[in-house]
Amino acid sequence: MTKNYNIALIGLGNVNRTLAEIIHTEGTALAQDLGFTLRVTAITDLRFGTLVDAAGVDLGAVLAMEPGQKFSSLGGSDDCDNETVIRTAPADIVAEATFTNPEDGEPALSHVRWALESGKSVCTTNKGPAAFAAKELKALAAKNGVFFEFEGAVMSGTPVLRLASGPLKGVGMTGFSGILNGTSNYIFGRMESGLSLEAAIAEAQDLGYAEADPTADIGGSDVRLKVTVLANELLGADLDSKDVPMEGITGITPAMIADALSRGAHWKLIGAATKNADGTITASVAPAMLDSTHPLAGISGATNAVMFDTDYLGRVTISGPGAGRKETAYALLSDIIAIDAQVN
Amino acid sequence: MTKNYNIALIGLGNVNRTLAEIIHTEGTALAQDLGFTLRVTAITDLRFGTLVDAAGVDLGAVLAMEPGQKFSSLGGSDDCDNETVIRTAPADIVAEATFTNPEDGEPALSHVRWALESGKSVCTTNKGPAAFAAKELKALAAKNGVFFEFEGAVMSGTPVLRLASGPLKGVGMTGFSGILNGTSNYIFGRMESGLSLEAAIAEAQDLGYAEADPTADIGGSDVRLKVTVLANELLGADLDSKDVPMEGITGITPAMIADALSRGAHWKLIGAATKNADGTITASVAPAMLDSTHPLAGISGATNAVMFDTDYLGRVTISGPGAGRKETAYALLSDIIAIDAQVN
Numbered sequence: 001m002t003k004n005y006n007i008a009l010i011g012l013g014n015v016n017r018t019l020a021e022i023i024h025t026e027g028t029a030l031a032q033d034l035g036f037t038l039r040v041t042a043i044t045d046l047r048f049g050t051l052v053d054a055a056g057v058d059l060g061a062v063l064a065m066e067p068g069q070k071f072s073s074l075g076g077s078d079d080c081d082n083e084t085v086i087r088t089a090p091a092d093i094v095a096e097a098t099f100t101n102p103e104d105g106e107p108a109l110s111h112v113r114w115a116l117e118s119g120k121s122v123c124t125t126n127k128g129p130a131a132f133a134a135k136e137l138k139a140l141a142a143k144n145g146v147f148f149e150f151e152g153a154v155m156s157g158t159p160v161l162r163l164a165s166g167p168l169k170g171v172g173m174t175g176f177s178g179i180l181n182g183t184s185n186y187i188f189g190r191m192e193s194g195l196s197l198e199a200a201i202a203e204a205q206d207l208g209y210a211e212a213d214p215t216a217d218i219g220g221s222d223v224r225l226k227v228t229v230l231a232n233e234l235l236g237a238d239l240d241s242k243d244v245p246m247e248g249i250t251g252i253t254p255a256m257i258a259d260a261l262s263r264g265a266h267w268k269l270i271g272a273a274t275k276n277a278d279g280t281i282t283a284s285v286a287p288a289m290l291d292s293t294h295p296l297a298g299i300s301g302a303t304n305a306v307m308f309d310t311d312y313l314g315r316v317t318i319s320g321p322g323a324g325r326k327e328t329a330y331a332l333l334s335d336i337i338a339i340d341a342q343v344n
Numbered sequence: 345m346t347k348n349y350n351i352a353l354i355g356l357g358n359v360n361r362t363l364a365e366i367i368h369t370e371g372t373a374l375a376q377d378l379g380f381t382l383r384v385t386a387i388t389d390l391r392f393g394t395l396v397d398a399a400g401v402d403l404g405a406v407l408a409m410e411p412g413q414k415f416s417s418l419g420g421s422d423d424c425d426n427e428t429v430i431r432t433a434p435a436d437i438v439a440e441a442t443f444t445n446p447e448d449g450e451p452a453l454s455h456v457r458w459a460l461e462s463g464k465s466v467c468t469t470n471k472g473p474a475a476f477a478a479k480e481l482k483a484l485a486a487k488n489g490v491f492f493e494f495e496g497a498v499m500s501g502t503p504v505l506r507l508a509s510g511p512l513k514g515v516g517m518t519g520f521s522g523i524l525n526g527t528s529n530y531i532f533g534r535m536e537s538g539l540s541l542e543a544a545i546a547e548a549q550d551l552g553y554a555e556a557d558p559t560a561d562i563g564g565s566d567v568r569l570k571v572t573v574l575a576n577e578l579l580g581a582d583l584d585s586k587d588v589p590m591e592g593i594t595g596i597t598p599a600m601i602a603d604a605l606s607r608g609a610h611w612k613l614i615g616a617a618t619k620n621a622d623g624t625i626t627a628s629v630a631p632a633m634l635d636s637t638h639p640l641a642g643i644s645g646a647t648n649a650v651m652f653d654t655d656y657l658g659r660v661t662i663s664g665p666g667a668g669r670k671e672t673a674y675a676l677l678s679d680i681i682a683i684d685a686q687v688n
Binding site: 030033034151157158159162163166167168169170171292293295297298300312313314315316317318319320321326327329330333334337 | 374377378495501502503506507510511512513514515636637639641642644656657658659660661662663664665670671673674677678681
């Protein structure tokens, strides 16, 4: 009999909806490859309500819902009591994809805590829980014999955390520099083509890269949360994101962009951290001008990348998508694969 | 009591000598990080002979040997019978770093086979065993309850095989393109600066990047072995390296290099493989002109890189060193770490 994990989807926005589509349409093929099946046994969403079925909810019906249709029409409830569902649903793993307040990580943080407290592993793409409480949540998971995975909090499905903790284990990580916000990188690229900051932001908004309020992207706070997660996980820091100095991209003028370009250099918004000789960690978010030979200089468009500085290998760089529906749903799938590897 | 692995070093050239240095000088610090100690219990080398000590050979004395000094001076033998040592040494893991004939993978291939047959795990940076007999050797390892790891066969310590099999598991790998030979990449870069092919080769030889006979580097056969390993491991192919069409870099003229550069493009020696719709795999080694937006276009100097094509993430690229003493010794260390993870 094939091993199975029961999944509770908390939040049914783009990410968990895409995970549901993957499970519904590709689950059988994936099971061949992965050695386990996935069954969605609970879904909550503020807009749709709650659907719980220990035998597996009807994903075909969920994915075919009409605008305005609610879970009561599928035998569920129109209410959404996340705490009760997270604590009592017949699930092994909670896929948390609701919302994270950049100030305190809520409500995602409480969702993760409730799940771990009730003996369920968690995968999440929300930055908040990992940035504000990774240590507490990992200890809580260990105490309850479950796992807390959050690869997607940094570069969507592009693996950074597990590259560092797995294949690069023992390499002597001394620091990292990353392009961790695709929107600001896209904007710098368009400014290199001659657009003003304002025009580049407007274009990024039209393309769906930037939010209506682009402050978190261009002001640096999105990168700051990711730098905090990376510094704490990769370098063993114990940083509070509010302690990381932060500078956004709005101080970089078209003239500075053009001047750099004339010398073959590129402005990038860099999130970085370094382990100092005394063991302390210095982290920062700031624009930097990189010459053409820098491994991050050629990372263009909405692509993200992290360059690791290491004792044994010098510089190692990974680049890939930092956003996207399918890419972020894969982050959750990769977390589930990692949970399975640890369960065994 | 701390867990320990006994290691037999087969070949004491640059790679295993550096691994011995790491164990000797950093072993205690590494044990803290990794949770196990390493003890070298056997060393063989054609120049020095054989040294076996179940309590651990005196690495300080070995590393301080004068030119011409042999292992008989340290209580060992001046003979080197690799088969007997590999089969009988009191070792858990054999670190194979001798020599691999590009025609049949010997003698490294036999060394690996003897180790696995006698119930010892193997780590190696030799391409031969993985390129010619990975399937057979992995089956042999499984039968004997041990492990065969060869990360360093592709990009030295930069993890490609374990990035694909671990953090990228389930991503739907459909192909890859790589810059897998630092020498030829360095030569193309110097030709972009105006050197002739001959002058660039001579410079690469002076710097120690290229062998006295640079045929394997510039003719493509080094890349062909690596493409074979990658295609078989990442795409589930069953390729014989001799079936992979191969073209080296000597057909690319300074005029072609200059012409590409004038359009912002770069010539690279690309080893690639793709999964076709019918499940077959097409692999190749050939120079290609990449425009500036290609993820591999900016990989300069002796750096290596592999770009994965995937269903869920599109393109993901990892770059890092593809050679070097310390870098390649780390590949062996990372193999040992991977063996430890599987033992547990």
